[in-house]
Amino acid sequence: MPWMSWASVGLGGLLSGAALVGVLALRRSAEPLMLLACLAGTAVAANGLIGVITSYARPGVTLLTILLGLGCSAGGYGLASSALPSVATRQQDVSLDGISAEPEDSRPLVLVVAAVEPPIYEPSVLADELVDLQASGMPQATIGVTPFLFAAAKTRYRAAGGRSPSLPQARALTERLESVLPADQYAGVSLVTLIGRDRLDFAVERAARSGHRRFIIVNQAAAESHEWERAREELDLLRPEDHRLSVVHTTPLWSEESLADMLVRRTARFAPAPDTTGVALVLHGQSDLRVRRQPQYEVQENSFANRVRMGLVEHGLGEANVRLCYAEWGTPDITETVRHIAALGATRILVCPVCYPFESIATVLDISVAIRQARVSPHVYTTTLTAWGDDPVVADTLATVVRQAHNELP
Numbered sequence: 001m002p003w004m005s006w007a008s009v010g011l012g013g014l015l016s017g018a019a020l021v022g023v024l025a026l027r028r029s030a031e032p033l034m035l036l037a038c039l040a041g042t043a044v045a046a047n048g049l050i051g052v053i054t055s056y057a058r059p060g061v062t063l064l065t066i067l068l069g070l071g072c073s074a075g076g077y078g079l080a081s082s083a084l085p086s087v088a089t090r091q092q093d094v095s096l097d098g099i100s101a102e103p104e105d106s107r108p109l110v111l112v113v114a115a116v117e118p119p120i121y122e123p124s125v126l127a128d129e130l131v132d133l134q135a136s137g138m139p140q141a142t143i144g145v146t147p148f149l150f151a152a153a154k155t156r157y158r159a160a161g162g163r164s165p166s167l168p169q170a171r172a173l174t175e176r177l178e179s180v181l182p183a184d185q186y187a188g189v190s191l192v193t194l195i196g197r198d199r200l201d202f203a204v205e206r207a208a209r210s211g212h213r214r215f216i217i218v219n220q221a222a223a224e225s226h227e228w229e230r231a232r233e234e235l236d237l238l239r240p241e242d243h244r245l246s247v248v249h250t251t252p253l254w255s256e257e258s259l260a261d262m263l264v265r266r267t268a269r270f271a272p273a274p275d276t277t278g279v280a281l282v283l284h285g286q287s288d289l290r291v292r293r294q295p296q297y298e299v300q301e302n303s304f305a306n307r308v309r310m311g312l313v314e315h316g317l318g319e320a321n322v323r324l325c326y327a328e329w330g331t332p333d334i335t336e337t338v339r340h341i342a343a344l345g346a347t348r349i350l351v352c353p354v355c356y357p358f359e360s361i362a363t364v365l366d367i368s369v370a371i372r373q374a375r376v377s378p379h380v381y382t383t384t385l386t387a388w389g390d391d392p393v394v395a396d397t398l399a400t401v402v403r404q405a406h407n408e409l410p
Contacts, residue, residue, distance in 0.1 A: 003235060004048075004051070005047075005048040005049075005050075005051030005052045005205060006048065006052065006065070006068070007047055007048070008047055008048025008051065009045050009048035009052065009065055009068055009069045010046065010048075010068060010072045010074070010367070011041075011044065011045075011072075012041045012042065012044030012046070012047075012048060012069070012070070012072075012273075013039075013041065013045050013068070013069040013070065013071070013072030013073035013074060013075070013076060014072045014073070014076035014079075015037060015038075015040065015042070015044065015074060015081075016038050016039075016040075016045065016073050016076065017034070017041075017043045017072070017073035017074060017075065017076025017077035017078075017080070018037075018041075018043055018075075018076040018079060018080040019037035019038035019040075019074075019076075020036045020038050020076075020077055020080075020147075020277055021077055021080035021081050021084070021147045022034030022037070022038075022080065022338060024039060024147040024148060024150055025123055025147050025150035025151065025153075025154075026123060026393050027082055027120075027121060027123065027154075028121070028154065028162075030159070031398070041076075043072075045069045045072075045073075048065075049062075049065050049066065049069065052065045053065075054192065055292045057348045059105065061166070065072055066355055068188065070097060074206075077143075077144075077147075078143045078144075079146070080147075081143040081147050082143055082147050084123070084125050084127060084129055084130075084146055084147065084150065084402050085131055085146075086127075087123055087124045087127045088124060088128045088130075088131045089125035089156075090111075094201050094202055094205045094238065095201075095238070095241075096205060096238050096239075096243040096246060096308055097269075098207050098242065098243070099209060099243055101359075102272070103211055103212065103213040103214075104210070104211025104212075104214075104272070105187045105211050105212055105215070106213070106214065107186055107205050108187060108214040108216050108406060108409055109186070109187040109188060109190065109215050109216070109220065109247075110177070110181065110186055110187075110188065110189040110190070110192075110212065110215075110216045110217060110218060111189075111190050111192050111200065111203055111204070111207075111215060111216070111217050112169040112170075112173070112174050112177065112189060112190070112191050112218045112220055112357070112398070113192045113194065113200055113217060113219060113220065113228060113231055114166075114173075114192070114193060114194070114220060114221075114224060114357065115193075115194045115219050115221070115227035115228070116164075116166040116167050116170045116193050116194075116195065116358060117164040117168070117195075117294040117361060118164065118166050118195050118196075119163050119164055119168070120162065120164075121153060121154045121157040121158075121162075121164055122195070122196070122403070123150055124196055125195060125196060125393055126149065126150055126153050128196065129350070130146070130149070132230070140359050149336055154280075155189060155360050156202070156365060156366075157361065158364040159365055160361050160364045161364075164309045164359075164360055164361050164364075165358070165359040165360070165361045166324065166358040166359060167193060167195075168389055169358040169359060169389050170191055170193065170357075170358055171191055172175050172219075172388040172389075173220070173357075173358075173389070173391075173394060173395060173398075174189050174190070174191040174392035175189075176392065176395040177395045177398050178404075180395050180396065180397075181294075181399055183407070185373060186406075187212060188229045190203065190207075192231070192354060192373065193230060199231065199234060200217065200231040200232070200234060200235050201231075201234040201235045201237070201238055202241065203380070204235060204238065204245070204247070205238070207377060208240075208245060208271035212243060213245055213246060214245075214246045214247075214409055214410075215240075215245065215246065215247045215248070215251060216248055216250065216405045216406060216409060217232075217235075217247060217248070217249045218249065218250045218398060218401065218405075219249065219250055219251065219252045220244075220253070220357055220394075220398060221252055221253065221255070221355075221357055222252055222253050222254045222259075222295055222297075222300060222301055222304045222355045222357075223254055223296070223297045223298075223301045223355070224252050224253050224294070224297055225284075225294075225297055226286075226290055226294060226297070226298065226403055228252075229294065235247070235356050236238030245365055246409055246410045248405045248409045249401065249405070250401045250404070250405045251401065252300055253304070253397060253401070254300040254301065254303050254304035254307075255303070255304075255397075255401040255406065256397050256400075256401075257307070258290040258393055258396065258397050258400075259304075259306040259388070259393065259397050260304065260308050260311060260392065261311065261393075262313035262374075262388075262391060262393040262394070263308045263311075263352065263354060263388075264315060264385075266278030266352075266385060267308075267312060267350055267352050268312065268315045268352030269280060270348075270350050270385065271317060271350065273314075273316075273347075273348070274315065274316035274318070275316075275318065275350075276324070276345070276346055276347045276348060277314055277317060277320035277321065277346060277347075277349070277350065278318075278322070278323075278341030278342070278344065278346030278349045279306045279309075279317060279321065279322045279341075279349070279350045279352060279354050280323055280325050280334060280337045280338055280341060280349065280350070280351045280352065280353075281308060281309060281323070281324050281325070282303055282323070282325055282326070282327050282334060282351060282352065282353045282355070282356070282367060283301045283302070283324060283326050283327070283330070283354065283355050284301065284327055284328070284355055284356075285326030285327055285328045285329035285330035286315065286325070286329055286330070287329050288329075296360045298330075299377070301355045303326065304354070304355060305324050305354050305355060306324070308352075308354050309322050309324065318344075320344060321322070321341055321344060323337050323340065323341060324337075325337035325364055327353075327366060327370075328366075330347055333368060333370065334351065334370035334371065334372070334374075335370045335374045336369055336372075336373040337375075338351065338376060338382065339374045339376060342377065342380045343377040344375070344398050346380065347379060347380055347381065348381045348382075348383070349373045349376070349378070349380060349381070349382045349383070350382075350385055351367060351371060351382060351383070351384045351385065353367065353384075353385070353386075353387050354383045356387040356388065357387060357388045357389075357394075358387050359387050359389065360387070363384070363386075363387055368384060371384065379408065
């Protein structure tokens with residue numbers, strides 16, 4: 001029947017368009033199923049088109065049917081694309097109502113806040129970021145572009161080997177910090193990753209219902225990032241003081257000399273000939289909108305990087321050969337800086353992610369790509385150094401700021 005052929009064209013187009021979004025956005029394990037659905041939708045639409053051609057045998061009707069199929073495919077793509085932000089996990093409410101007044105443990109619980117990447121590609125995490133960007137005033141991605149943002153994030157994971165090392169390193173640092181702090185004074189150390197439902201307000205709520213009433217929130221980064229500020233705001237919305245909870249936040253690590261000295265020593269080990277060695281100190285960088293809203297982030301990261309820079313200069317490296325650059329948004333970028341240092345005559349260039357607490361897709365993949373794009377002479381050797389990781393110095397530094405915060409805790 002002709003109407004069944006028309007229905008096949010429309011439904012097949014809808015299915016193929018929606019499945020294409022699934023191929024782009026869903027996890028790699030779901031790709032074969034989505035690809036099969038896309039091919040099945042295309043086959044159904046093609047079968048319906050053949051039925052229309054057989055029934056009418058008129059070029060005008062054939063063209064109209066093709067346009068119908070393409071339109072339905074675009075409609076399926078648009079519907080699935082518009083549904084992608086709905087996989088976000090941040091629209092979860094949390095409350096401290098009903099918590100008993102008597103604490104079960106008077107020792108403070110240490111919560112280490114680390115904005116790390118999920119170990120594998122998670123569409124919901126990117127959806128969280130898109131929702132947050134829209135809420136902060138950034139332009140909203142169009143329906144046509146949104147699936148390709150997910151595809152780009154998935155491709156970065158795939159190019160980096162499929163996994164991000166940041167979460168295991170954060171857990172290792174948390175365990176090292178817990179081993180440094182005396183168990184008789186602290187109730188323990190827990191990691192808050194800010195991934196999905198692992199939010200700071202959730203962590204405090206769970207701990208409070210377990211009997212904890214005193215909390216030390218640790219910022220393990222060099223600066224007060226957007227993620228850190230958002231976590232604090234979400235916790236403040238709970239009004240913990242109204243529920244007899246004591247909370248104190250540590251300051252970021254940008255002013256810690258021990259941490260800067262550790263990075264200077266690490267970098268200097270790879271500079272046996274200081275006169276011919278250049279160093280590119282990589283900062284994160286922010287969009288103009290976030291720079292206006294959180295100028296302290298740029299100031300703190302720059303201050304910390306300059307501490308490391310002056311330490312390297314005191315170690316014998318040329319002042320012109322040690323430069324700051326940005327991984328994204330800011331200028332100069334890594335590529336430009338590596339070219340500049342090479343043009344100054346350096347035969348060895350060290351690229352140091354100076355403000356990166358943990359290895360990530362950025363340190364594993366993006367920095368390497370930026371270095372290759374510099375296309376310096378083959379006689380110039382470039383080496384990418386590691387992030388802070390779970391170095392004992394980092395744990396000792398965090399233990400120091402935790403003790404300082406403990407003294408301020410009611």
